[in-house]
Amino acid sequence: MFEDLRIRNVVVRPAQILAPMAGITDTVFRRFIKRLGGCGLIMTEFVSSEGLLRQNLRSRRYLHYQEEERPITAQIFGADPRRLADAARTVEDLGFDMVDLNLGCPAKKVVKCGGSGLLRDLPLLEKILKSIRAAVRLPFTVKMRAGWSEKEIVAVAVARLAEACGVEAIAVHPRTRLQGFSGRANWDLIREVKASVRIPVIGNGDVFTPRDAQALFEQTGCDAVMIGRAAATNPWIFRQMEEYFRTGTYVAPSEADRHQLIRSYYQMLAEEETPGALGKMKQFASWFTHGVRNGAELRRRVHSAREVREVLERVDEFFRPAVTACPMAG
Numbered sequence: 001m002f003e004d005l006r007i008r009n010v011v012v013r014p015a016q017i018l019a020p021m022a023g024i025t026d027t028v029f030r031r032f033i034k035r036l037g038g039c040g041l042i043m044t045e046f047v048s049s050e051g052l053l054r055q056n057l058r059s060r061r062y063l064h065y066q067e068e069e070r071p072i073t074a075q076i077f078g079a080d081p082r083r084l085a086d087a088a089r090t091v092e093d094l095g096f097d098m099v100d101l102n103l104g105c106p107a108k109k110v111v112k113c114g115g116s117g118l119l120r121d122l123p124l125l126e127k128i129l130k131s132i133r134a135a136v137r138l139p140f141t142v143k144m145r146a147g148w149s150e151k152e153i154v155a156v157a158v159a160r161l162a163e164a165c166g167v168e169a170i171a172v173h174p175r176t177r178l179q180g181f182s183g184r185a186n187w188d189l190i191r192e193v194k195a196s197v198r199i200p201v202i203g204n205g206d207v208f209t210p211r212d213a214q215a216l217f218e219q220t221g222c223d224a225v226m227i228g229r230a231a232a233t234n235p236w237i238f239r240q241m242e243e244y245f246r247t248g249t250y251v252a253p254s255e256a257d258r259h260q261l262i263r264s265y266y267q268m269l270a271e272e273e274t275p276g277a278l279g280k281m282k283q284f285a286s287w288f289t290h291g292v293r294n295g296a297e298l299r300r301r302v303h304s305a306r307e308v309r310e311v312l313e314r315v316d317e318f319f320r321p322a323v324t325a326c327p328m329a330g
Contacts, residue, residue, distance in 0.1 A: 001213075001214065001217050001245045002014055002015040002016055002213070002217065002224055002225055002241070002245065003015060003245075004040070005040070005041075005169075005200055005202075005223050005224045006200075007098065007139045007141065007168050007169045007200060008139045008168055009139070010041075010071050010097050010098055010139055011071075012040040012041040012071060012224065013040050014038060014040045014238075014241075014242050014245075015040055015223060015224035015225070016038060016039055016040050016041075016213075016224065016225055016227065016238050016241055016242070017039070017040065017041040017042070017043070017171075017202060017224055017225070017226040017227070018030065018033055018039050018041070018042045018043060018226075018227060018231055018238075019043065019143075019171075019204060019226045019227060019228035019231070020043040020044060020045055020046050020073075020075045020100070020102070020143070021045065021228055021229075021232070022045050022046060022105075022107075023045070023283070024045070024232055025042070025043065025044060025045050026045065026061075026062070026274075027064050027065050027066060027069065028265070028268050028269055028272060028274055028280075029265075030042045030044075030065070030069050030072070031066065031068060031069060031268070032235065032264070032265050032268060033231060033235055033238065034068060034069060035068075036235055036236060036238065036239055036261075037238065037239040037242070038237075038238030038239035038240070038241060038242040038243075039238040040071075040224075041071050041072070041073065042069055042071075042072050042073070043072070043073045043074075043075050043100060044062055044063060044065070044072070044073070044074045044075055045062045045075070046075045046076065046077050046102045046105060046110075046115075047059050047062045047063060047074065047075065047076050047077070047087075048076075048077060048078060048113075049076050049077065049078030049080070049083045049084045049086070049087035049114075050078060050080075050083060050113075052076070052087045052090055053083060053086055053087060053090070061275070063091070063094055063096075065096075070097060071097040071098070072096055072097055072098075073096065073097065073098040073099065073100045073141065074091040074094070074096040074098075074099055074100070075099075075100040075101070075102050075143065076088065076091065076099065076100070076101060076102065077101070077102035077105065077110060077113075077114040077115050078113060078114045079113045079114045079117070079118065079124065079128070081124075081127045081128045081130075081131035081132075082131065084101070084128055084131060084132055085131040085132050085134070085135035085136075086135070088132045088135050088136045088138070088140075089135050089136060091136070091138070092136045092137065092138050096138065097138070097139070098138055098139040098140070098141055099132070099136060099138050099139075099140055099141075100140075100141045100142060100143055100171075101128070101129070101132060101140075101141075101142045101143075102114065102115055102142075102143060103115065103116060103118055103119060103125075103142055103143060103144035103145065103158070104116050104143050104144050104145045104173050106145070106177045106178075106179075106180050111177065116144075116145045116148065116177040117148075117177075119144065119145065119147050119148050119152070119154050119158060119177070120148050120152065122154070122157065122158070122161060125158070125161065126161055126165060129142075129161065129162060129165035129166070129167060130165050130166075133165055133166035133167070139168045139169075140166065140167055140168055141167060141168060141169040141170065141171070142158075142162050142167050142170050142171070143170075143171040143173070143202075143204070143226075144158055144159075144170065144171070144172060144173070145173050145174075145175055145176060145177055146172075146173075146174045146175060146176050146186065146189050147176050147177070148176060148177045148178065149176050149177070149178045150176060150178075152176070153176070153189070155172060155174065155189050155192070155193050156189075156192055156193055156196045159172075159193045159196055159197045159201070160196055160197060162197075162199075163197045163198065163199050167199065168199055168200075169199055169200040169201070169202060169223075170193070170197070170199060170200075170201055170202065171201075171202035171203075171204050171226050172189065172190045172193050172201060172202065172203060172204060172205075172222075173185065173204040173205045174186040174187060174188075174189040174190055174205055175205060181229070184206060185204075185205030185206040187203070187205070187206075187216060187219050187220050188219075188220075190203045190205075190216075190219075190220040190222055191219060191220040191221060191222075194220055194221050194222055194223075200223040200224065201220075201222050201223055202222060202223060202224040202225070202226050203216045203217075203220050203222035203224070203225055203226065204225070204226035204227075204228065207225055207227055207230060208229075208230045208234075208237075209230075209237070209240075210237070210240050210241045210243075210244035210245070210250055211244070213225045213241050213244075213245075214244070214245070225241070232284070232287040233287045233288070233290040233291075234290070234291070235261060235288075236253055236257075236261075253291070255292070255293065255319065256319075258288075258291065258292050258319075259315070259316075259319035261288065262284075262285075262288050262289075262315055263312070263315055263316065265284065265288070266281050266308075266311060266312055266315060267312065269281060269308070270308045270309075270312065277308050278305070278306075278307065278308050278311065281302060281305075281308065281311045282302055282303050282305075282311075285298065285299045285302040285303065286299060297318070298314075298315070298318045301314040301315075301317075301318060302314060302315070
């Protein structure tokens with residue numbers, strides 16, 4: 001189950017993928033996830049083709065990566081076929097393993113110039129897909145939603161169009177743009193897409209545990225699983241899936257494990273002088289403290305800190321009693 005996936009010359013092993021998430025999947029978080037184990041492919045935050053071509057510093061920073069992150073995909077978005085083709089060439093020049101087109105972002109400012117907005121204009125989408133395909137030699141993939149609304153479900157049509165235009169794998173998040181992240185993901189739609197194309201289909205949506213991933217595979221037959229929000233609250237999920245598929249069980253993290261997780265990520269932010277490191281620490285405190293005993297108190301301590309050093313001290317202080325009581329944990 002999800003042992004490996006081949007997208008032309010790129011081998012994804014295991015076939016477990018970190019979804020691109022704005023404000024989350026920067027180089028520090030991606031390396032952090034890779035080091036925990038079980039993640040076969042990572043993706044950048046989505047990058048505006050316009051910002052990239054204008055040498056926007058933020059867009060360039062989104063595409064910073066290190067060799068340990070391979071294989072790595074850069075995800076771009078936009079609505080101009082020529083500009084997207086140029087952006088894809090830039091991605092290729094930067095040495096990425098693959099390039100991905102975002103057809104899923106539901107944010108208002110994005111759908112005006114790409115993202116899931118392209119699902120309402122398939123003639124334009126066809127021009128974009130052909131333009132990117134002709135521009136680069138890299139494996140080319142797309143990540144899409146079900147459609148704009150329940151009355152505009154286009155996933156199968158888009159998958160067939162993408163395959164015809166030379167796209168080599170497609171990730172499906174089976175919610176509509178209007179749904180956002182509410183309601184249930186319609187996994188039946190992933191199964192329909194899988195049955196309609198020959199290229200690999202990656203399932204995404206409502207996978208929060210290894211058992212969810214197993215159910216996704218059994219219900220859809222998809223070739224790989226992509227994890228988004230669950231990775232922010234449970235970064236061990238990739239390792240847990242790999243263990244579960246191999247043994248039928250997986251280990252839940254101890255308090256010492258949780259301390260080490262938070263401390264390691266925060267230390268990486270501090271050592272690399274990540275822009276906005278203190279803000280990142282506070283942002284991730286809301287996610288990483290899920291499952292921590294008295295996590296609300298830890299969040300309060302982190303959110304009230306004024307310096308990076310102070311955050312690290314408060315994390316160590318919070319966990320000290322638990323770690324001291326169980327020194328062999330983890």
